[in-house]
Amino acid sequence: MPNTPVYIICSPRPLVGKTLIARMLTEFQLLKNGAVLAFDINLKEPSLLDYLPAVTESAEIDDTFGKMAVMDRLIINDGVPKVIDLGFHAFDEFFKMTEEIGFIKEATRRGISPVVLFIADSDRVSPRGYAKLQQQIPAGAMVTIDNEYVLRGELPEAFTAHGRTLHIGALPSFLKTYIDRLNFSFTDYLRGEGDSSTELHQWIRKNYISFREIELSLILPR
Amino acid sequence: MAKPVVIVVGADKGGVGKTTVSRTLLDYFSANNVPTRAFDTEAPRGTLKRFHPEITEIVDMTTTADQMKIFDTLNAASPSVTVIDVRAGLLSPALASLRDIGFLDAAKSGQITFAVFHILGPSIASLDEIAETANFMQGAKYFLVKNFINNTSFFEWDQATYNSYFHRIKDATELTIPKLNEMAYEQVEVSSVPFLKFVANKGTHDEAANYSFVLRGYVRHWLANVWSEFDRIKLTDLVGSTKGARITGEK
Numbered sequence: 001m002p003n004t005p006v007y008i009i010c011s012p013r014p015l016v017g018k019t020l021i022a023r024m025l026t027e028f029q030l031l032k033n034g035a036v037l038a039f040d041i042n043l044k045e046p047s048l049l050d051y052l053p054a055v056t057e058s059a060e061i062d063d064t065f066g067k068m069a070v071m072d073r074l075i076i077n078d079g080v081p082k083v084i085d086l087g088f089h090a091f092d093e094f095f096k097m098t099e100e101i102g103f104i105k106e107a108t109r110r111g112i113s114p115v116v117l118f119i120a121d122s123d124r125v126s127p128r129g130y131a132k133l134q135q136q137i138p139a140g141a142m143v144t145i146d147n148e149y150v151l152r153g154e155l156p157e158a159f160t161a162h163g164r165t166l167h168i169g170a171l172p173s174f175l176k177t178y179i180d181r182l183n184f185s186f187t188d189y190l191r192g193e194g195d196s197s198t199e200l201h202q203w204i205r206k207n208y209i210s211f212r213e214i215e216l217s218l219i220l221p222r
Numbered sequence: 223m224a225k226p227v228v229i230v231v232g233a234d235k236g237g238v239g240k241t242t243v244s245r246t247l248l249d250y251f252s253a254n255n256v257p258t259r260a261f262d263t264e265a266p267r268g269t270l271k272r273f274h275p276e277i278t279e280i281v282d283m284t285t286t287a288d289q290m291k292i293f294d295t296l297n298a299a300s301p302s303v304t305v306i307d308v309r310a311g312l313l314s315p316a317l318a319s320l321r322d323i324g325f326l327d328a329a330k331s332g333q334i335t336f337a338v339f340h341i342l343g344p345s346i347a348s349l350d351e352i353a354e355t356a357n358f359m360q361g362a363k364y365f366l367v368k369n370f371i372n373n374t375s376f377f378e379w380d381q382a383t384y385n386s387y388f389h390r391i392k393d394a395t396e397l398t399i400p401k402l403n404e405m406a407y408e409q410v411e412v413s414s415v416p417f418l419k420f421v422a423n424k425g426t427h428d429e430a431a432n433y434s435f436v437l438r439g440y441v442r443h444w445l446a447n448v449w450s451e452f453d454r455i456k457l458t459d460l461v462g463s464t465k466g467a468r469i470t471g472e473k
Binding site: 064067068071075103106 | 403404405406434435436437438439440442443
């Protein structure tokens, strides 16, 4: 049985585009596999649950019950990809817990492929969060998101040492507003829009291809 | 033939975690391939026996018959290590009995290795216990265990007062048992299995179990911390075992 991927989209900073990437990745998984399970641990920010309620469950990790509700399901190799939209407020607690319970080691043992998608920012907190993850997450399971909408310039060097980088281009404001609508679906847009030369069409396709490359890197021997 | 080792785990107060510490010791020896037997003095129904039924016997240490059962078999019994979980309030009387039967003298002369794990409680009364226990400690390895597993506000005594008691016992060593997540602790209690089996996701008879991965993770992390304390005090050296590959539970 192939490994079940578990994507953790995170940043210790608010409003860096976690939910946007989680939405897109969830829709990509749904398109590709026909099934996906998303967890929204992000209730204090724009929420994945609002966008994709049919495949998203809200989760809290403030107490042990909440942690069990999420982690005991992430560790099941059932072939259904999991996507976690991890809010900035839960960043420290989540990774403290994963380290303590040995999540990465157990995941490997059970045929789960965790992938941490860390969204870089130019503040002082982000490099510290990134450095913490470096100690816990193997390079092969770490992807730094260079979101042009957040990082206007070049990706700071602090984020290039570990794992691969995925660039998300910035969209013009009117398109950003358009995709931020609660009823907007990336996949439906690709299917419905006949003109594949539109900026949004190409932007979605490019990101979907990047997600596919990440998946391939999990399958291919390192 | 290896020298017999007797480890007494006790306190004069109840609810301070004597049995928990005894359980971690039995798991530690099991993981280090040290043959061990245990006696639970909580007659008639012992808690330690519930977790380690194969190697634990319930005894009443106040009776001569049961004292014979423990101490007359020290040389004959194949496991070289004997762990005795002494019931609350029975530590000082038990040590007095050991003195009376000449056991403490045997320990002093080096015929037997004797260690006491004294689990401290939160109150100042624990300090008096130390003073009381100190009288019996010649020839014994004495470990003062600060048990934080219940996360109570332990050990808020004045440090100078504590030191004055602590230093009365020559070569006393302090040990700290860290806190374990409450739900994880509770789940192990409910499962009635050794910590090691819980971590390995196994039931009482080694059958596959379905414990929470999160709770198992917490127990594994905690047990590793406890064992690192045992490593620090060189417990395997004390019991005369050469440390080989350790079984970590999960397979």
